[in-house]
Amino acid sequence: MARVIRSRRSIRHYRPDPVAAPLLRELTDLALEAPSSFNLQARSIVTVTGEEGLRALTEATGGQPHPQEAPVMLVFVAESGAWREDRGDVWDVARGRGAWSERFAAASPDDARLFHEDLRSRGLDREYAVKDAMIAASFLMIAAEAAGLATSPMNGWSEDEVKKAIGVAGRDDLHIALLMPLGHPAEDRLHPGRRDRALSCFSETYGR
Numbered sequence: 676m677a678r679v680i681r682s683r684r685s686i687r688h689y690r691p692d693p694v695a696a697p698l699l700r701e702l703t704d705l706a707l708e709a710p711s712s713f714n715l716q717a718r719s720i721v722t723v724t725g726e727e728g729l730r731a732l733t734e735a736t737g738g739q740p741h742p743q744e745a746p747v748m749l750v751f752v753a754e755s756g757a758w759r760e761d762r763g764d765v766w767d768v769a770r771g772r773g774a775w776s777e778r779f780a781a782a783s784p785d786d787a788r789l790f791h792e793d794l795r796s797r798g799l800d801r802e803y804a805v806k807d808a809m810i811a812a813s814f815l816m817i818a819a820e821a822a823g824l825a826t827s828p829m830n831g832w833s834e835d836e837v838k839k840a841i842g843v844a845g846r847d848d849l850h851i852a853l854l855m856p857l858g859h860p861a862e863d864r865l866h867p868g869r870r871d872r873a874l875s876c877f878s879e880t881y882g883r
């Protein structure tokens with residue numbers, strides 16, 4: 676695990692070789708194993724492999740090389756309205772598996788609603804859904820590295836254009852958290868390094 680995490684790099688150039696469908700499915704399944712607030716799973720992954728979709732994402736990213744070259748683009752979507760939807764399946768599955776007690780599962784819908792109403796009143800609902808999406812994206816990057824594939828997280832896109840490309844233009848309950856090319860690397864990249872641990876890792880209180 677340590678080797679996989681340390682050897683992952685953000686790769687900008689990709690070979691055109693496709694990613695086999697069963698592997699792509701396995702990687703997205705692993706991403707969906709990521710934890711989420713209340714287990715509400717307020718995130719989705721849209722896998723884009725078609726020419727038209729990749730072209731639209733290339734335009735949405737201002738011509739960065741990744742979507743032009745990678746055979747797969749993954750769009751991580753944050754669903755800030757998830758708590759308002761019927762997530763009965765989530766509570767039922769957790770209860771059915773014996774993972775959550777009857778009492779906990781019964782209280783969860785109200786607990787989740789109250790929590791999210793408060794978030795919404797403070798303008799934080801988008802931010803919280805983005806957390807779920809970003810953790811899923813992190814799981815996918817690690818899983819892809821373990822499978823010998825490359826990825827790169829991507830900022831730098833027009834949210835409206837990405838939404839249009841994946842068929843959700845105008846949906847203000849959905850937000851683009853991250854774009855991620857996935858494929859076989861066509862370059863080696865050196866580790867750009869990290870700041871000294873003492874600047875980023877503290878004990879007991881921030882800054883010490």
Ligand SMILES: Cc1cc2nc3c(=O)[nH]c(=O)nc-3n(C[C@H](O)[C@H](O)[C@H](O)COP(=O)(O)O)c2cc1C
Pocket residue numbers: 683684685686687739827828829830831864866867
């Ligand atoms: C949220 C986020 C957005 C990023 N956006 C881009 C991007 O738009 N284009 C790009 O080439 N790299 C992007 N990167 C990759 C970073 O430049 C890269 O992670 C950083 O330089 C460290 O390199 P490493 O990932 O190889 O360790 C992004 C990384 C993160 C975490």
